[in-house]
Amino acid sequence: MLRAGGICELESGYGRRCSRAAEHGDHFYPWSKGGATSLRNFVAACAHCNGRKRARIPRPWMLTRLERRRASGTGMAVPVGERRRLRSA
Template sequence: MTFSQTSQGESLGRKRRRWRVFELLCVLEANDGLCTYCTRRSQVVDHVIPFAQGGADSLSNLVPACTRCNLSKSNRTPLEWWIGSFMRDHWDGNGTVHGGVRWGDGMTLRDLYLSRHEEALAVLENVEEVLAEIADERRRSWFIWAMSVDYPSAFMDISFYRGWHRAAIKEAKEAGWPDLRPEHLR
């Protein structure tokens, strides 16, 4: 038996795709190039519904994330991740969930959830906004036709391609994603 880094999704018989450069940049440069879950610069693509939970391995399920959030979220949906985090924040020294100093011990799990309900909705709304930006046909078409490279080279980090295309992406965004398709395809 060989030991390798195999995700749970792969053990279910699904193989993860290799992203093309245009797909990676289309996702990484969404949300102004920032992580969907915090304010750091994005570094990786995150499956909103985890691949291991059956989430699609396509642009309809990918958002930009920083490495820290991506690792922390791991194989959880945004809401599972977020709820897990605030439950953990309310663990007492024995691993039991309590309201803690702020809310007191009388707080139920339901109270605990409701106290952060608005924040949970904001997280989901942000994810939806970023997914909508990535789904924008005009924007996506620009990335397809503007990127002359297919798959990232094994020797170059995706940040190299980001740097390479940075000025063009900024300019295209300001111009409302010009139609780069050849005449006969319009």
């Protein structure tokens, strides 16, 4: 939440960052689809964006835009998303 400045990190449309207050911690790659529970995979999200995203795997352009936004705030590359190893049956 500190990294996001308390603001939702997801997009509200037209490639712009949502301006609502972050109320939830969300898995960028959904846990149910193999997303890791890690700071790298954590995104701060408002209730609206979190509900809209649901358990969908994000598009590659979402990953790129979020990484670019995070880097612009710190001046350093901040990777986004991490998947855990899934066990084979």
